[in-house]
Amino acid sequence: MLTKITGGITAPQGFKAAGVHAGIKKNGIEDIGIIYSTVPTAAAAKFTTNKMVAAPVLVSREAVSQGKVRAIVVNSGCANACTGNQGLTDARTMAHKTAELLNLNDYEVLVASTGVIGVPLPMDKVTAGISQAAAALSENGYEAMLSAIMTTDTFPKSCAYEFTLGGKPCKIAGIAKGAGMIHPNMATMLSFITTDVAIAPDLLNQALSQAVELSYNMISVDGDTSTNDTVAVLANGQAGNKLIAAAGSQDYQEFYSALQTVCTELAQLVVRDGEGATKFLEINVTGAAHFADAKCAAMAIAKSPLVKTAFFGQDPNWGRILCAVGYSGAKTQLDKTSLAIGDLTIVVDGHGVAGFETAKLKEIMAAKDIAITVNLGQGEAAATVWTCDFSYEYVKINGEYTT
Amino acid sequence: MLTKITGGITAPQGFKAAGVHAGIKKNGIEDIGIIYSTVPTAAAAKFTTNKMVAAPVLVSREAVSQGKVRAIVVNSGCANACTGNQGLTDARTMAHKTAELLNLNDYEVLVASTGVIGVPLPMDKVTAGISQAAAALSENGYEAMLSAIMTTDTFPKSCAYEFTLGGKPCKIAGIAKGAGMIHPNMATMLSFITTDVAIAPDLLNQALSQAVELSYNMISVDGDTSTNDTVAVLANGQAGNKLIAAAGSQDYQEFYSALQTVCTELAQLVVRDGEGATKFLEINVTGAAHFADAKCAAMAIAKSPLVKTAFFGQDPNWGRILCAVGYSGAKTQLDKTSLAIGDLTIVVDGHGVAGFETAKLKEIMAAKDIAITVNLGQGEAAATVWTCDFSYEYVKINGEYTT
Numbered sequence: 141m142l143t144k145i146t147g148g149i150t151a152p153q154g155f156k157a158a159g160v161h162a163g164i165k166k167n168g169i170e171d172i173g174i175i176y177s178t179v180p181t182a183a184a185a186k187f188t189t190n191k192m193v194a195a196p197v198l199v200s201r202e203a204v205s206q207g208k209v210r211a212i213v214v215n216s217g218c219a220n221a222c223t224g225n226q227g228l229t230d231a232r233t234m235a236h237k238t239a240e241l242l243n244l245n246d247y248e249v250l251v252a253s254t255g256v257i258g259v260p261l262p263m264d265k266v267t268a269g270i271s272q273a274a275a276a277l278s279e280n281g282y283e284a285m286l287s288a289i290m291t292t293d294t295f296p297k298s299c300a301y302e303f304t305l306g307g308k309p310c311k312i313a314g315i316a317k318g319a320g321m322i323h324p325n326m327a328t329m330l331s332f333i334t335t336d337v338a339i340a341p342d343l344l345n346q347a348l349s350q351a352v353e354l355s356y357n358m359i360s361v362d363g364d365t366s367t368n369d370t371v372a373v374l375a376n377g378q379a380g381n382k383l384i385a386a387a388g389s390q391d392y393q394e395f396y397s398a399l400q401t402v403c404t405e406l407a408q409l410v411v412r413d414g415e416g417a418t419k420f421l422e423i424n425v426t427g428a429a430h431f432a433d434a435k436c437a438a439m440a441i442a443k444s445p446l447v448k449t450a451f452f453g454q455d456p457n458w459g460r461i462l463c464a465v466g467y468s469g470a471k472t473q474l475d476k477t478s479l480a481i482g483d484l485t486i487v488v489d490g491h492g493v494a495g496f497e498t499a500k501l502k503e504i505m506a507a508k509d510i511a512i513t514v515n516l517g518q519g520e521a522a523a524t525v526w527t528c529d530f531s532y533e534y535v536k537i538n539g540e541y542t543t
Numbered sequence: 544m545l546t547k548i549t550g551g552i553t554a555p556q557g558f559k560a561a562g563v564h565a566g567i568k569k570n571g572i573e574d575i576g577i578i579y580s581t582v583p584t585a586a587a588a589k590f591t592t593n594k595m596v597a598a599p600v601l602v603s604r605e606a607v608s609q610g611k612v613r614a615i616v617v618n619s620g621c622a623n624a625c626t627g628n629q630g631l632t633d634a635r636t637m638a639h640k641t642a643e644l645l646n647l648n649d650y651e652v653l654v655a656s657t658g659v660i661g662v663p664l665p666m667d668k669v670t671a672g673i674s675q676a677a678a679a680l681s682e683n684g685y686e687a688m689l690s691a692i693m694t695t696d697t698f699p700k701s702c703a704y705e706f707t708l709g710g711k712p713c714k715i716a717g718i719a720k721g722a723g724m725i726h727p728n729m730a731t732m733l734s735f736i737t738t739d740v741a742i743a744p745d746l747l748n749q750a751l752s753q754a755v756e757l758s759y760n761m762i763s764v765d766g767d768t769s770t771n772d773t774v775a776v777l778a779n780g781q782a783g784n785k786l787i788a789a790a791g792s793q794d795y796q797e798f799y800s801a802l803q804t805v806c807t808e809l810a811q812l813v814v815r816d817g818e819g820a821t822k823f824l825e826i827n828v829t830g831a832a833h834f835a836d837a838k839c840a841a842m843a844i845a846k847s848p849l850v851k852t853a854f855f856g857q858d859p860n861w862g863r864i865l866c867a868v869g870y871s872g873a874k875t876q877l878d879k880t881s882l883a884i885g886d887l888t889i890v891v892d893g894h895g896v897a898g899f900e901t902a903k904l905k906e907i908m909a910a911k912d913i914a915i916t917v918n919l920g921q922g923e924a925a926a927t928v929w930t931c932d933f934s935y936e937y938v939k940i941n942g943e944y945t946t
Contacts, residue, residue: 192869192877192893222865222877224894257862258895367866445848449938459660462625463770466595474595474625490595491627492661532935535852 142301142398145311148282151300152311152336153378154178158276159284162269164217164255164262172269173288175212175332176242176277181376183209184345185250186352188369194221195231196251197368203235206247207341209374212332213238213273214252215266216291216317221257221367230261237267241274252330252370254291254317282315289317289330297409303398305381305391310337312398316406318413329356331371331406337395338377339384346387347396348373355403358435359411360442360527373399411526416533419451420509425470426522427515433470434523437514440468442527452529454505456498458486465514476517482510545704545801548714551685554703555714555739556781557581561679562687565672567620567658567665575672576691578615578735579645579680580779586612587748588653588775589755597624597770598634599654606638609650610744612777615735616641616676617655618669619694619720624660624770633664640670644677655733655773657694657720685718692720692733700812706801708784708794713740715798717805721813732759734774734809740798741780742787749790750799751776758806761838762814763845763930776802814929819936822854823912828873829925830918836873837926840917843871844928851933857908859901861889868917879920885913 150157155177159170185204187197203209213234220227235249242249253261276284286296300313316331339347352371377383384391412420423441428434441447444464450457461479465472474490482504485493504510553560558580562573588607590600606612616637623630638652645652656664679687689699703716719734742750755774780786787794815823826844831837844850847867853860864882868875882890885907889899907913 190866190869191875192865192880219862222862222890222894224878224892227894256860257866258890367862367869445933445937452938457659459622459625459770462595463593463660466593466770472594475627477595487625487661489627491625491630492663530848530938532938534848535855535933535935535938 142303142401145300145302147300148286148298149175149313149315149332149334150279150282151313152334154336154376155334156277156279156281157285158273158278158281159286159288160269160272160276162272163265164215170284170288171215171217172266172273173214173285174238174273174277175285175334177210177374177376179376179378180208181210181374182339182341182344183207183372183374184341184348185370185372186348188367190367192222192367194219194253194367195223195227196220196253197370198228199231199235200250200252200370203247203250208248209250209372210244210248211238211242212250212252212372213270214289214330216254216289218253218255218259218261219257219368220253220261223258223260226260230263233263234266234270237270238274241271250372252368254289254330254368257367286315289315291317292415293317294413297406297413299402299405301398301401303394305337305394308379308381310379310381311335312337312402314402314406316410318410329369329371329410331356333373333399333402335373335375336378337375337384338379338381339375339395343384343387343392344373344375347399351396351400351403354400355407358523358525359407360439360525408526411528414528416531416536417528418531419529421451421527421529422511423525423527424511424513424522425516426513427517427519428521429471429519431521431523433516433518434521435525437465437468437470437472437516438523438525440464441512442525445530448530451505451510452531454502456501456505461512461514462487470516471518472516478515478517480513481505545706545804548703548705550703551689551701552578552716552718552735552737553682553685554716555737557739557779558737559680559682559684560688561676561681561684562689562691563672563675563679565675566668567618573687573691574618574620575669575676576617576688577641577676577680578688578737580613580777582779582781583611584613584777584779585742585744585747586610586775586777587744587751588773589751591770591772593770595625595770597622597656598626598630599623599656600771600773601631602634602638603653603655603773606650606653611651612653612775613647613651614641614645615653615655615775616673617692617733618664619692620658621656621662621664622658622660622771623656623664626661626663629663633666636666637669637673640673641677644674653775655771657692657733657771660770689718692718694720695818696720697816700809700816702805702808704801704804706797708740708797711782711784713782713784714738715740715801715805717809719809719813721816732772732774732813734759736776736802736805738776738778739781740778740787741782741784742778742798746787746790746795747776747778750802754799754803754806757803758810761926761928762810763842763928811929814931817931819934819939820931821934822932824854824930824932825914826928826930827914827916827925828919829916830920830922831924832874832922834924834926836919836921837924838928840868840871840873840875840919841926841928843867844915845930848933854908854913855932855934857905859904859908864915864917865890873919874921875919881918881920883916884908
């Protein structure tokens, strides 16, 4: 049983956070943040699959391979990507400076950056900011930390839950940032999760892999996968539960379920805050031969600019949905395919249902949240993807990002 | 030597055309067209790879397999896609009606449709229109025919050339329509090419395959591949040249070069008329290990909404270009990658050139035609893709298409 609680990422015991304005972002809001566990942790993280990987990801991959990350240092306003050797040195300096201040080893610090690509970090501001943030670490610093990871986000994304394992109260909490370059494999998505559960590092990694696959990897805002994506979880065992050491155990299942809930909630918040988004679209593909088919058909719909602009314009041009399924690469046959928008069946066996109520469809499309369901008629596998529409505002935000 | 001529698709000898308003489109302009060769032809055609293939494509695939198409009948305003068995019957009726009027076999007629998906054809209007168009066929009907294939196109797309084979003057001409759902494998792209050259059917097919691969399959407006794409060429031999019967011959090479020129010119016109386009972007990827890598990297750039909106906004956010290359799947390493926009080098060995002139870059991005060149540093293969930017107008056109 999960209960929603307040307190953000410092709600789990033994975590502190801070966020400060170091002057990297021009708008005066926080741009350097630190999350810190006062005790050793098990840690796991997943990173972007983009080959043009940013310097902080290279540094963090190394750190996480030791499984002992206790601090996360992050800046917004500059992605430190495509910055060559200098960028790598700068990312290492961020880790080292943080480690020094918190009396940790460099490999106990994970580094993340988000913002414009191709610009070097202003390291004097960054190191000063890290000093300031380290000094400010507290159990009340989670809101400032949350501000420090935001770029074009229009609202902070955070959630926290309590549950019990063997009678011990446990907590898990997470934060995330969007809001552009969001596509499977985590896009310019940063997400950090804290929990006071005691869990073996390999099981934590296994749980995170599965939870990411069904949450962050099932969302798309614009089809662009960024250079900096990072999702990390720190588990410090302060809840005092019996160490979760077997994947088949009831405790593992309950922890996984909590982690999955946090990841899905944050992933959906990222989509709701997609750049310029006016609609939240849930795309269900059922009746697929395999999960991979269901996911690729759902993703093709989610990525189609024609589908996304039609939903923005509330234009009942449903043929574009089947069209996207047709080029997705999924195993599919037109005459076995059906489509519903909301609870209205539009297509059966590949052709439009004669005389379906256009007025009803327009009413469904006028809502903010819309479900699209495609049944491929090929098997039993299914996948759900979340996306948003494409609006004038998306074009505006992304035509003027650096200027 | 190719010389540009006037006269459109009826410039080659032995071709007639007509276009009439049958009432399928609401705006009173032509919506049924016919192209007709007065003598037998060799014919070849390529169709969409979308699995949700439209009824006219199913019918035309059968017809073209005989290689003797003499007439093309096309309607705009309704795609006759996702229309089930009735759609298939309707497409066959269009072919049969045309064949009857022109005293042909059904398999000598190619059928094409473009417009909204999922709506049945108003067959009474269609058959009346076909009768009217067949009666109106003439050597001056090419402009009306060209109007009849347009949907959201803002200008007609046509070109015609003369060249000589063995001293005989030969002509080749083509028309095309765009302008949304344009992506490799020909999208909602209809293109019809006429020539009076005498060529063996298998060689005509070979030439068309290669020309399409390097023209229509190298453009992207929005990443959506449609249900109805068709490009067809009819060669009726009326120029009196010696039959082209060997792929290695000089005559074949000259014909191929003319065909390639027509296809590339029309494909580029389709991009220039991309829905809402304000920029024409030529994306060159060089230094690739294989053509497939070069093409997939170029296509990832061409499809990226973040790149396309940045060019619309003239925002020098070049990191998005490398980011797209990074997730494209092409073999690539950041530290071997270079990037130029226009003649300005921006990135060398994966990192931004220190102090490149931002003012110069903004000047380049202010132009209507912009070349982007990425060198992957992996090998000798290259590919060029053409695309356009993403504007407010794209969102507007596609949010209001059917309403």
